Amino acid sequence: MHSTTTQYVASRRMGLYEPMHPIGMWGEFKGNGCSNASASMILQVETNLDNQSEDTSHGTSGTPNKYDQEASKPVDKVLRRLAQNREAARKSRLRKKAYVQQLENSKLRLMQLEQELDRARQQGMYAGGGLDVSQLTSSGTLNSGNATFDVEYGRWVEEQNRQLNDLKTALHSHTSEGELRVLVNGGMKHYFDLFRMKETAAKADVFYLLSGMWKTPIERLFLWIGGFRPSELLKILSPHIEPLTDEQVLHVCNLNQACQQAEDALSQGMDKLHQFIAESVAKGLLGDANYISQLKAAMENLEALERFVKQADHLRQAALQQMSGILTIRQSARGLLALGEYLERLRTLSSFWLSRHNEPA
Template identity: 60%
Template sequence: MDSPTSQFVSARSMGIFEPINQMSLWGDFSGDGFPNTAMAEIMEANMKLDNQSEDTSHEMLESSNKCDQEASKFPDKALRRLAQNREAARKSRMRKKVYVQQLETSRLKLIELEQELERVKQRGQYMCNAVDASYQGYSAPLNSGIIAFEVEYGRWVDEQNKQINELRDALNSNTADIKLQILVDGGLKHYYNLFRMKENAAKSDVFYIMSGVWKTPAERFFLWIGGYRPSELLIKVLLPHLELLEQQRAHICSLAQSCQQAEDALTQGMDRLQATLVEAVAAGRFGEGSYLPQVSTAVERLKALLGFVNQADHIRQETLQQTSHILTTRQAAQALLTLGEYCQRLRALSSLWTNNHPCETT
């Protein structure tokens, strides 16, 4: 019987070679063959090499996947960073917008306080003038109707400032025409209330309304029979700030021309009234000491002055109505906003003048 060594040699010569992990099946042998312990060490070393190669391949695969993940993460990080920058920029713009709005609100409140202070000063001046007049020998009692008008007018100005802010916000936010029409109707009604208030106050003291002491100094500079000239507002204030069609522009110009004709007729009537008053007061002989008949005649003729004041406000009201009919809803809202801001600028001009030149306004 052949020995294990001869069997191994014969197997190799025949080209048959069993794997190393099957050598343990050959049993223990000594002499020229491999001992079991040596074979076990060989098998263990072979397994370690296999494991190391597998670990190396896994590490290389993981490293490759990690590099791919890092490469894919780079665009994601850039996109996130861009998104964060856009969000930060948006928040910065919002904070700036809020800050600007707060400044604008504070500025308007300051103007309102200055206007209120001016009205209080005028009211006090009116009372002082009435008291001084009573000391100078003729009756000039405090007129409750005028004091009530000053209080009402102060509230009217506050409400106008509120409406201006609402119109501005509505136009900037592209509010629907239905809501804009409500604001336009409210704005027109607000001006009609002012004309009604002036009519009642003129019954108490028409000279008070004519003199415009209830307005700020800059507003009094442009005064015409207790208010503004409608034709000047149409041509110089509204027309340059409105985007109109040619037909609308032609209608506005025609309305301004009609207003100017009515204003001229009213101004001529005022001139004639003034002339008749001069004649009435100057009638009779001077130096006689008795002038009551002449003054009584002048008082009768002065009653026509109340009609002139009311007619002037009637022209203003008709101009507002006709203008709103010519314009679209959005254009009418823009016109009311422009008119209101124009009044605010005149009041701000008065406040600035009063603060810088206090002696000139006392």
């Protein structure tokens, strides 16, 4: 044993002996797809190196453990690489899970659109002219501007659901007011983003926006000039933000009254526009071909529809801002949660309604 050790030390000094490197062995086993075997081989090589170092230290006094230190470095590097691989695999699984969830949401939205199209065909809208042919391109698909808005609105709903989950978790876990403020501001901004999206959509096709075809059937039942009526939602949300102080009750009542007055003014304006267009189209004798001038006048007034939608969304935005200023942060968080859940329940009710014929008897 002593002579062997002496030869080993002498050969290392002359550069004639190169020990088996753990990295080289890891590369071989990794290439063969044997990760478990390679891990055990690394431990075996590490044990052999320790034994060799121990034997060498017995044969040569005063020789440092430099060989042990050099041997441990590649092993540490491999272990770090293994940890990095595990972390990369974990992140990959998370990305895959999010992608699958997105596909499921898109599938649900597609099913809803298909059901609405089937119902439209059954009602003869394509044959009877109930569906405006200007909505269709030469390829038979929906207008690209409307389709873009539908996609953006679908993403908006998905993001709103995520924000609702965050709000619900924060309220149940007694999150600090500072963190709640961030969530409330984010929720308010999300609604303001929707109003900007609708303004762009109204410029492209105001009739599509007013028809509410971008919403579910039950939501369309409560539609008012392209959206929800602020005064009605204030009444719905009030029980969820109590208790209120006397001053808050007074401010909420004043806000509700102001919203009703503004809504009445916009509704009266829409009624007058409707009446003017009907009279413009009906002017002249039956069979008279000189009706183009009346249609031009009606066209000029139709442009006012875009302004009505914009003013209605400004009223909705102002109501949200005023309500946020009246309430505390925690009350505002509960109000946003109640508003989001109310709209979500309307969408769920629509899904039940559309799928009622598919249920087994």
